[in-house]
Amino acid sequence: MGKISLKNVTKAFGEAMVIPSLDLEIEDGEFVVFVGPSGCGKSTLLRLIAGLEDVTSGVIEIDGRDATEVPPARRGLAMVFQSYALYPHMSVRKNIAFPLKMAKMDAAEQERRVTSAAKILNLTDYLDRRPGQLSGGQRQRVAIGRAIVREPAAFLFDEPLSNLDAALRVNMRLEISELHQSLATTMIYVTHDQVEAMTMADKIVVLHAGRIEQVGSPLDLYRSPANRFVAGFIGSPKMNFISGAEAGKHGAHTIGIRPEHLALSTTEGAWQGKVAVAEHLGSDTFLYVNVNGMDPLTVRTQGEAGIHHGDTVYISPDAEHLHRFDASGKTI
Amino acid sequence: MATAHSRVAARFMISPAVLLLLGWMIVPLSMTIYFSFLSYNLLMPGMEEFIGFTNYRFFLTDPAFFAALANTLLLVGGVLVITIVGGTALALLLDQPFWGQGIVRILVIAPFFVMPTVSALVWKNMFMNPVNGLFAHLAKAIGLEPFDFLAHAPLASIILIVAWQWLPFATLILLTALQSLDQEQLEASEMDGANFGNRFIYIVLPHMARAITVVVLIQTIFLLSVFAEILVTTNGGPGYASTNITYLVYAQSLLQFDVGGGSAGGIVAVILANIVAVFLMRMIGKNLEA
Numbered sequence: 095m096g097k098i099s100l101k102n103v104t105k106a107f108g109e110a111m112v113i114p115s116l117d118l119e120i121e122d123g124e125f126v127v128f129v130g131p132s133g134c135g136k137s138t139l140l141r142l143i144a145g146l147e148d149v150t151s152g153v154i155e156i157d158g159r160d161a162t163e164v165p166p167a168r169r170g171l172a173m174v175f176q177s178y179a180l181y182p183h184m185s186v187r188k189n190i191a192f193p194l195k196m197a198k199m200d201a202a203e204q205e206r207r208v209t210s211a212a213k214i215l216n217l218t219d220y221l222d223r224r225p226g227q228l229s230g231g232q233r234q235r236v237a238i239g240r241a242i243v244r245e246p247a248a249f250l251f252d253e254p255l256s257n258l259d260a261a262l263r264v265n266m267r268l269e270i271s272e273l274h275q276s277l278a279t280t281m282i283y284v285t286h287d288q289v290e291a292m293t294m295a296d297k298i299v300v301l302h303a304g305r306i307e308q309v310g311s312p313l314d315l316y317r318s319p320a321n322r323f324v325a326g327f328i329g330s331p332k333m334n335f336i337s338g339a340e341a342g343k344h345g346a347h348t349i350g351i352r353p354e355h356l357a358l359s360t361t362e363g364a365w366q367g368k369v370a371v372a373e374h375l376g377s378d379t380f381l382y383v384n385v386n387g388m389d390p391l392t393v394r395t396q397g398e399a400g401i402h403h404g405d406t407v408y409i410s411p412d413a414e415h416l417h418r419f420d421a422s423g424k425t426i
Numbered sequence: 427m428a429t430a431h432s433r434v435a436a437r438f439m440i441s442p443a444v445l446l447l448l449g450w451m452i453v454p455l456s457m458t459i460y461f462s463f464l465s466y467n468l469l470m471p472g473m474e475e476f477i478g479f480t481n482y483r484f485f486l487t488d489p490a491f492f493a494a495l496a497n498t499l500l501l502v503g504g505v506l507v508i509t510i511v512g513g514t515a516l517a518l519l520l521d522q523p524f525w526g527q528g529i530v531r532i533l534v535i536a537p538f539f540v541m542p543t544v545s546a547l548v549w550k551n552m553f554m555n556p557v558n559g560l561f562a563h564l565a566k567a568i569g570l571e572p573f574d575f576l577a578h579a580p581l582a583s584i585i586l587i588v589a590w591q592w593l594p595f596a597t598l599i600l601l602t603a604l605q606s607l608d609q610e611q612l613e614a615s616e617m618d619g620a621n622f623g624n625r626f627i628y629i630v631l632p633h634m635a636r637a638i639t640v641v642v643l644i645q646t647i648f649l650l651s652v653f654a655e656i657l658v659t660t661n662g663g664p665g666y667a668s669t670n671i672t673y674l675v676y677a678q679s680l681l682q683f684d685v686g687g688g689s690a691g692g693i694v695a696v697i698l699a700n701i702v703a704v705f706l707m708r709m710i711g712k713n714l715e716a
């Protein structure tokens with residue numbers, strides 16, 4: 095079981111209020127991703143849940159029990175750190191078995207659990223090596239192995255993939271998602287990368303300066319962002335924002351339109367502009383277009399567009415996918 | 427040093443230094459070996475003659491030699507135990523955040539800057555003196571008989587004095603090691619259910635193994651040759667109770683003017699030091715790798 099609720103939780107480091115009052119419900123078995131820009135308090139929030147930091151005020155409940163004062167080891171949570179935090183002087187086997195040894199589990203059961211974790215994570219051949227002799231991806235798996243043998247109520251991941259190269263990151267993303275499918279245990283995953291959030295999450299929590307901006311499924315956030323911050327943060331390339339007279343026509347302070355919802359034409363359209371940069375990805379083409387009286391617009395077209403730097407193009411927004419924001423940034 | 431070429435160049439470039447050091451060592455060593463085979467007494471100049479291993483036989487069969495050997499090992503071992511255990515404890519304390527941390531750290535390091543003769547005299551006259559010493563006053567204050575440390579426990583007293591001098595060194599090295607420990611490892615072990623004791627045994631101590639090895643090796647080199655503290659406190663006595671090998675060599679060659687015998691003792695001391703070094707490297711040298 096792994097139902098976690100935060101009630102009026104705040105956290106201050108001295109004078110600095112890092113997390114002003116925050117409420118959050120995490121259901122059993124959910125894959126929840128905390129996403130937000132660097133320094134917004136994601137790690138702090140995760141460490142509060144883990145018990146590595148004390149809350150300044152508020153209550154943390156795990157499975158309905160007040161866990162605010164419970165020490166980290168007794169909360170039944172396992173954490174995977176960004177630096178992996180493996181024990182360098184122990185073999186992989188001993189690293190994975192460490193939490194079991196601390197729980198004074200008998201040797202046969204320890205061995206059984208380590209073996210099965212190693213099998214799930216493809217570490218069987220590396221059990222007798224030291225962490226220093228492993229690649230980044232393997233170290234990552236050892237850290238996950240050390241977490242799963244404890245059979246915790248929930249897993250906490252703090253940017254676990256940020257030290258891996260791009261290809262490995264995609265692989266590990268899939269492996270963690272598969273692990274979640276097979277274990278069906280609550281997972282809380284912290285990242286600043288909205289792609290990881292969109293691809294892995296059941297539920298995304300968007301944080302900004304310690305506040306929750308919006309909670310919802312990936313597609314909820316994509317389709318109906320609650321405010322301008324979420325609209326700009328979720329989706330890649332970023333949403334275009336247009337303010338001034340053009341926004342006034344739609345009765346808003348600012349309007350937002352995603353690059354994939356702009357129609358491109360070489361003959362006619364709502365706005366005329368010049369292509370500054372064209373990025374040809376094969377499957378897509380990203381165009382950065384300068385339009386008079388607006389910030390540069392990003393346009394995404396499928397396939398090979400045959401448009402290059404300096405070409406004149408016409409752009410029309412898809413009215414159905416237009417987002418309107420008021421002066422405070424709230425969605426209208 | 428990847429290529430064969432760069433390896434040759436490196437050897438070539440360090441060779442002057444190696445040769446200089448070799449000469450620096452080999453000249454006095456060969457002279458000492460040479461003297462150790464002579465009958466050479468300063469009271470009878472011009473009477474030197476070759477007498478083979480006689481000096482060695484006398485030195486090694488002298489009962490004072492075995493007493494001095496045991497004292498040397500006790501002194502080195504005792505000081506090592508006190509400084510490593512005490513140094514680890516102090517390092518753990520100093521690593522905690524507290525008010526006035528900077529000043530306390532300087533205070534802890536201070537004994538290292540006091541000359542051995544001075545600190546031994548301070549201990550002898552101001553602390554351990556059975557009439558005027560602080561310990562005697564304390565004992566009298568709680569109604570006990572003052573204890574004459576240097577007369578009744580001379581070796582233990584010297585171990586205490588030397589340990590006091592070396593404690594700062596051990597503390598400093600161990601504290602640096604402690605501060606280089608990755609905090610996330612400690613947090614991970616905390617989440618894994620390790621209490622304070624387990625964290626110390628399984629995470630902190632293995633991390634400090636290399637620093638402890640360095641402390642043991644460096645201190646052993648210096649502790650084998652402790653001399654000033656013995657000279658100013660007990661003069662090796664009573665009897666041979668606080669004589670170590672270094673002091674015995676001094677007593678032999680300068681108090682008895684026997685250069686030949688002293689040289690033989692010196693060579694024996696060199697051999698013993700090497701035996702100790704080999705043992706140490708066997709036991710803990712692997713901590714220094716990788």
Ligand SMILES: Nc1ncnc2c1ncn2[C@@H]1O[C@H](COP(=O)(O)OP(=O)(O)O)[C@@H](O)[C@H]1O
Nearest residue numbers: 107110112130131132133134135136137138139
């Ligand atoms: N131990 C600490 N002491 C003081 N400030 C801290 C501490 N830990 C984090 N902070 C501050 O809290 C804010 C949030 O940090 P963090 O949770 O690490 O951000 P994120 O993980 O989202 O990048 C940052 O401004 C950081 O400077």
Ligand SMILES: [Mg+2]
Nearest residue numbers: 136137138253
């Ligand atoms: Mg962080």
